[in-house]
Amino acid sequence: MLGILGGTFNPIHNGHLYLAERLQQALSFDAVRFMPAAIPALKDAPSVSAEQRADMVKLAIINHPTFQIDIRELDRSGPSYTIESLVSLRKELGDKESICWLIGSDAFAKLNKWHRWNELLNYCHFVVVERPHSEHLNWNAEVASLLESHHTRDIHKIKNSANGKILIQEIEALDISSTQIREHIASKKDVDNLMPSNVVNYIHEYHLYE
Ligand code: ATP
Ligand code: MG
Numbered sequence: 001m002l003g004i005l006g007g008t009f010n011p012i013h014n015g016h017l018y019l020a021e022r023l024q025q026a027l028s029f030d031a032v033r034f035m036p037a038a039i040p041a042l043k044d045a046p047s048v049s050a051e052q053r054a055d056m057v058k059l060a061i062i063n064h065p066t067f068q069i070d071i072r073e074l075d076r077s078g079p080s081y082t083i084e085s086l087v088s089l090r091k092e093l094g095d096k097e098s099i100c101w102l103i104g105s106d107a108f109a110k111l112n113k114w115h116r117w118n119e120l121l122n123y124c125h126f127v128v129v130e131r132p133h134s135e136h137l138n139w140n141a142e143v144a145s146l147l148e149s150h151h152t153r154d155i156h157k158i159k160n161s162a163n164g165k166i167l168i169q170e171i172e173a174l175d176i177s178s179t180q181i182r183e184h185i186a187s188k189k190d191v192d193n194l195m196p197s198n199v200v201n202y203i204h205e206y207h208l209y210e
Helices: 014-027 050-060 082-093 117-122 141-150 155-159 178-186 197-205
Strands: 002-007 031-036 067-069 099-104 125-129 166-169
Touching: 002 014, 002 082, 014 031, 014 099, 014 125, 014 155, 014 166, 031 050, 050 067, 050 197, 082 099, 082 117, 117 125, 141 166
Parallel strands: 002 031, 002 099, 031 067, 099 125, 125 166
Antiparallel strands: none
């Protein structure tokens, strides 16, 4: 059973790592793969290249034997559509393996904006974590209806099937965002407690976000 955390990782931070650690504990993933988006479909172009964002992910997980980086979106041209990554992951892993797409409630709330969003659950489960300040109660009608028809509270259903369920996992999330980190660095505020120290060093070395 595999967990996948997709994101822009501009930059990766302790909130991402904590989410992956807690969900790995709760669901016993064999591994969690971090999948940086090369060209996010729904955001402005990131200020830092996909290669450098991936470098920071590699540094952040370096001491974590069961955390991996998946760079398949860096090898494609055009917007990084999750559905295309899932199709290619399925080819790699076969139809039986449980694949869980890990996601914060802020991102899940906009799922109906994703390319071919209605097909995503044919390839994976979603494990949703409530993020501080996210207005999770304001799911729009399409996301609410998807949740209603696929929701489960039973972790075994997620473990014993390959795809098709949505689990809301009640863990606390850290109140950290990449946006906040970029703003802190631009205004010369300390970010040492928000990211692993090797990532902080990389950011300073390449003068990112200044
Ligand atoms: P930005 O502020 O640039 O949007 P971000 O901190 O939201 O960055 P992303 O790369 O956009 O990070 O997020 C990737 C995934 O990780 C999303 O599903 C998002 O909801 C989730 N996530 C990000 N930060 C946290 C956090 N502190 N706790 C839980 N989940 C998070
Ligand atoms: Mg975000």
